[in-house]
Amino acid sequence: MTSRWSFPVRVAAALAAAGAAALLCAPAAAAHSVLVSSSPAAGASVATGPAEAVLEFNEQVENRFTELAVLGPDGTSHWESGPASVVDGKVSAPLRPLGPAGAYTIRYRVTSADGHPVSGTIPFRLTVAGPGAAVPAVAAVAHQDGDGPVPLWPWIAGGAVLLGTGFAVARRLGRADA
Numbered sequence: 800m801t802s803r804w805s806f807p808v809r810v811a812a813a814l815a816a817a818g819a820a821a822l823l824c825a826p827a828a829a830a831h832s833v834l835v836s837s838s839p840a841a842g843a844s845v846a847t848g849p850a851e852a853v854l855e856f857n858e859q860v861e862n863r864f865t866e867l868a869v870l871g872p873d874g875t876s877h878w879e880s881g882p883a884s885v886v887d888g889k890v891s892a893p894l895r896p897l898g899p900a901g902a903y904t905i906r907y908r909v910t911s912a913d914g915h916p917v918s919g920t921i922p923f924r925l926t927v928a929g930p931g932a933a934v935p936a937v938a939a940v941a942h943q944d945g946d947g948p949v950p951l952w953p954w955i956a957g958g959a960v961l962l963g964t965g966f967a968v969a970r971r972l973g974r975a976d977a
């Protein structure tokens with residue numbers, strides 16, 4: 800009798816396990832923070848440049864590696880005037896007065912509560928040219944992300960230390976030989 804039931808029971812157990820796994824995996828897959836709304840909104844047309852760009856996510860995002868940039872119609876000029884700040888699920892950055900009318904893009908990257916990065920772009924349009932002027936890229940606010948060029952000095956310093964150690968060892972070995 801036990802053997803007659805064991806197969807269906809085993810199948811049921813396997814199905815239950817698969818279902819449980821699916822239930823466990825589904826929330827994990829959906830755990831990335833999702834952009835709920837923004838200001839300016841995606842596709843919005845504004846006549847005046849907003850004082851800040853604001854993104855609202857569905858949950859609290861981590862306050863690290865946060866990037867919020869607003870790119871001008873030329874695709875390269877930056878219009879954010881300071882680093883992004885994160886309060887719970889709200890990420891915002893102050894903006895300079897916008898300049899030429901045209902297509903602007905909010906470019907963002909945040910760190911989900913589960914530690915995974917979420918990034919995207921939000922296009923909006925400035926319909927009336929504002930008083931702002933583009934600043935050279937160097938003067939734009941430095942990003943907090945890790946996408947920037949890797950600094951060379953640690954390599955140079957590391958190389959110098961290695962060289963120095965090598966010379967010291969070589970000298971000592973030379974003395975030992977003499």
Ligand SMILES: [Cu+2]
Binds near residue numbers: 827831911914
């Ligand atoms: Cu994730």
